[in-house]
Amino acid sequence: MTHLSSTHGPGLGPAPSYRRRPPRRTGRKAAVAVTVVLAALAGGAYAAGIGPFGQDDEPLDPAAAAQARAFLADWAGDRFDGAAARTTSPVTARQVLRSFTSGLDISRPRLTAARAARTGDGAVRVPFTAKMPVSGLGTWTYTSQLPLRKQENGGWKVDWKLSLVHPHLSESAKFRLEREDTSAPKVTDRAGTSLTGDAYPSLQAVLAQFAGGGGGPRGAIRLVDRVTGDVEGTEARFGGKGAGSDKPVTTTLDASWQAAAEKAMARADGKNASLVALRVDNGEVLAMANSPATGFNRAVSGTYAPGSTWKIVTSSALLLKGAVTQDTVVDCPKHLVVGKEFHNVETSEFPGATFRKDFTESCNTAFISLRGKLGGSELGDVARTYFGVGQEWHVGVPSYDGSVPVPKDETEKAASMIGQGRVQANPLIMASVTATAASGTFHQPVIVRGAENTTQTRPLPGSVVTQLRSMMRATVTEGTARVLADLPGEIGAKTGTAEVSEGEPNNGWLVARRGNVAVACVVEQGVTGGGSAGPVLHSLLSAVPGDPS
Known part of the structure; x- marks a missing residue:
């Protein structure tokens, strides 16, 4: 099995050169949109009392809810400077958010906030669901939560921790994206005749869509040790039914x-x-x-x-x-x-x-x-x-x-x-x-x-x-x-x-x-x-x- 991989975490360098985003094309199915419900205020803050932060959350400081939503919106929109500025550690936050998104080839995530709640130490916790589209593979879905603390000036900021990006992200573990090399699928017509791009040039765009033996492109997001690179777990697998099979794709083509x-x-x-x-x-x-x-x-x-x-x-x-x-x-x-x-x-x-x-x-x-x-x-x-x-x-x-x-x-x-x-x-x-x-x-x-x-x-x-x-x-x-x-x-x-x-x-x-x-x-x-x-x-x-x- 051939893999292409990328990693993320603090200090990650530029994205690997092999990584390519799919071109924007006419006629593709509708792209994934950010679903965080926002109400814009001056300076980029957001009003309370909308979406998951309803009137029954009024005992909480509305500014905490607004800051959580603004952070999620900036992160989802690849506005990493803006998101980082809403945290207690802007330099580290900007580096981690950027490397997490680019290193795992994530584009246009959907971040949906749930109802805010107080914690025992006076902080506020905002759970959220993350749907992370990994280019060419599928969507990685998980849940995490944002801790927010009131600052000396009376405002609220996201209390930066690696675990808020993903619960398993830590000082000792990071993620790696692995893509299987599925560039040469075997495809036949309805009678078993081989169909190749050399023999049928105008089929090239079609044959590429059969990559992976009919299961589509395949890959995984692994949790790995930051020092040794050893795999500690698999967070997500991508690849349709039949992935991993070398059996040719039999089409209806003649x-x-x-x-x-x-x-x-x-x-x-x-x-x-x-x-x-x-x-x-x-x-x-x-x-x-x-x-x-x-x-x-x-x-x-x-x-x-x-x-x-x-x-x-x-x-x-x-x-x-x-x-x-x-x-x-x-x-x-x-x-x-x-x-x-x-x-x-x-x-x-x-x-x-x-x-x-x-x-x-x-x-x-x-x-x-x-x-x-x-x-x-x-x-x-x-x-x-x-x-x-x-x-x-x-x-x-x-x-x-x-x-x-x-x-x-x-x-x-x-x-x-x-x-x-x-x-x-x-x-x-x-x-x-x-x-x-x-x-x-x-x-x-x-x-x-x-x-x-x-x-x-x-x-x-x-x-x-x-x-x-x-x-x-x-x-x-x-x-x-x-x-x-x-x-x-x-x-x-x-x-x-x-x-x-x-x-x-x-x-x-x-x-x-x-x-x-x-x-x-x-x-x-x-x-x-x-x-x-x-x-x-x-x-x-x-x-x-x-x-x-």
């Missing part, structure tokens, strides 16, 4: 589909792009590719406005409510003003269009004109209830599972109807949306069989599924997805063009379903879906003409 996805990424013309292909009947991921190959796994962790591919969900909401049918006439003008001007791609217009025509030509103004047919939260409710979007998915690798917030105003509601505003998704989500529209039933996407499933959804009515299939097929035969029309099979699809920001080219999207496979692709700054994502998915589907076994 080597043939993955190879085709690798080749298809070249059609993105060097732009950032990603795609996902999965089975319609059970959500198993067949291929997952990113371009460039290095970097984060944008296919499952990216956060993008899905643009007009989201009209699959919007159409479902309207059809479920009986607000439209395929044959309902919904005019498609060039422009529509709802707080701001919305328009169609290339300012196209289709007077007297049916809803089917609006879908196949991706008419923004028609969809926006129907916003009054849906309640404020209704689009998000449909996305969650029928498509699983916004619920917590357990895919087998870290994922962003989508967001459809309730619109703040009519302008934002108009934008959400066409997959803009604050609606967020990625290729994994949109491949799943496509599969659900085709089958009527949501299946949580997975890349490792046996993943936990906590989602709860309802099937779409058959009449809705029939109309969605018909409109998606028409989008290929007579609409904006004609780039796929020459391929064999009853392919259904939806294009998307998503605005990013003023002055930047739009992102291009395309989702499609053929047989038992649903695919989704986004090309950043691709301008249009058919023109950028279209060639990528055309290449993919051409290379693998049949369904997976």
